[in-house]
Amino acid sequence: MSGSTGERPELASTLRAAGMRVTGTRERVYAVVTEMPHSTPDAIIERVNESGPPVPPSSVYRALEALEEVGVVAHTHLDHRAPTYHRADHARHLHLVCRSCGAVAESPAELAGGLVAALEREHGFAADVTHMAIQGECSTCRS
Amino acid sequence: MSGSTGERPELASTLRAAGMRVTGTRERVYAVVTEMPHSTPDAIIERVNESGPPVPPSSVYRALEALEEVGVVAHTHLDHRAPTYHRADHARHLHLVCRSCGAVAESPAELAGGLVAALEREHGFAADVTHMAIQGECSTCRS
DNA sequence: CTGAGTGCAAAACATTTGCAATGTT
DNA sequence: AACATTGCAAATGTTTTGCACTCAG
Numbered sequence: 001m002s003g004s005t006g007e008r009p010e011l012a013s014t015l016r017a018a019g020m021r022v023t024g025t026r027e028r029v030y031a032v033v034t035e036m037p038h039s040t041p042d043a044i045i046e047r048v049n050e051s052g053p054p055v056p057p058s059s060v061y062r063a064l065e066a067l068e069e070v071g072v073v074a075h076t077h078l079d080h081r082a083p084t085y086h087r088a089d090h091a092r093h094l095h096l097v098c099r100s101c102g103a104v105a106e107s108p109a110e111l112a113g114g115l116v117a118a119l120e121r122e123h124g125f126a127a128d129v130t131h132m133a134i135q136g137e138c139s140t141c142r143s
Numbered sequence: 144m145s146g147s148t149g150e151r152p153e154l155a156s157t158l159r160a161a162g163m164r165v166t167g168t169r170e171r172v173y174a175v176v177t178e179m180p181h182s183t184p185d186a187i188i189e190r191v192n193e194s195g196p197p198v199p200p201s202s203v204y205r206a207l208e209a210l211e212e213v214g215v216v217a218h219t220h221l222d223h224r225a226p227t228y229h230r231a232d233h234a235r236h237l238h239l240v241c242r243s244c245g246a247v248a249e250s251p252a253e254l255a256g257g258l259v260a261a262l263e264r265e266h267g268f269a270a271d272v273t274h275m276a277i278q279g280e281c282s283t284c285r286s
Numbered sequence: 287c288t289g290a291g292t293g294c295a296a297a298a299c300a301t302t303t304g305c306a307a308t309g310t311t
Numbered sequence: 312a313a314c315a316t317t318g319c320a321a322a323t324g325t326t327t328t329g330c331a332c333t334c335a336g
Contacts, residue, residue, distance in 0.1 A: 021309085023317080111262065127279040128242075134271075198292085
């Protein structure tokens with residue numbers, strides 16, 4: 001069990017509320033996602049394995065799936081082969097991906113407010129901008 | 144207007160301008176991308192093979208790579224495992240992906256004008272919205 | 287003719303799945 | 312004790328690569 005109970009009571013209770021079990025693997029995966037937002041399954045797998053006894057890839061995938069299902073983590077696709085995970089309560093933000101250097105910056109979701117409103121008005125489309133990855137070139141690479 | 148023989152004089156001349164060769168495979172792949180925008184490599188492979196003598200997947204991938212390199216086609220990531228290709232001169236648009244039914248709608252890129260300006264102003268980030276896939280729920284699925 | 291492009295088959299990856307063993311409740 | 316989760320290994324699906332052959336230039 002998690003010895004330090006102050007940190008995030010949400011994880012355990014959320015899992016239990018969904019009738020799911022609180023396991024070491026899920027706690028460790030959640031900790032890694034918390035620690036390094038925007039990381040790929042690959043990076044998460046590696047980090048989890050540095051953090052204690054080995055966990056096979058399939059278990060990490062299953063843990064991510066479970067955590068996502070109960071809504072404590074979410075993922076975004078930043079580019080080609082890269083789903084990246086982050087905590088769901090991680091502030092709503094847009095992902096800015098630099099095509100040159102690969103850096104991922106965040107920006108408040110509010111900047112897309114006009115776009116969201118326009119899509120609602122023009123298409124009746126309810127956009128989820130937190131899932132959105134915007135490609136482009138960052139200020140550093142441009143200068 | 145280029146005022147010459149075919150429907151798309153650009154393909155052959157663009158390839159040649161880049162020192163690349165104009166081959167049947169590339170023409171057929173380009174034709175399929177033109178005919179069905181937003182299609183995955185998988186769908187393109189299938190359609191190409193319906194259109195004439197069989198072409199192995201690897202050749203279709205290589206053709207797409209070549210066409211993208213010279214800039215006549217481009218791709219976007221609509222969701223998980225799905226790069227989708229379209230003609231580069233296909234009007235600049237946003238991709239609206241419905242999470243429920245999977246439908247892909249298009250919307251003029253201008254709707255994102257405010258967002259692009261804000262990203263430029265706030266982050267010095269030059270956003271390419273045509274590469275952007277916006278997840279959400281379409282009007283049909285919401286009603 | 288010459289080398290870019292192709293076809294084929296195998297390799298490289300990323301992710302998923304079946305099932306017996308394990309650990310949470 | 313009951314059964315959700317895990318570990319392991321094998322299956323799956325996609326994209327890439329090596330190499331001999333072919334065809335565009």
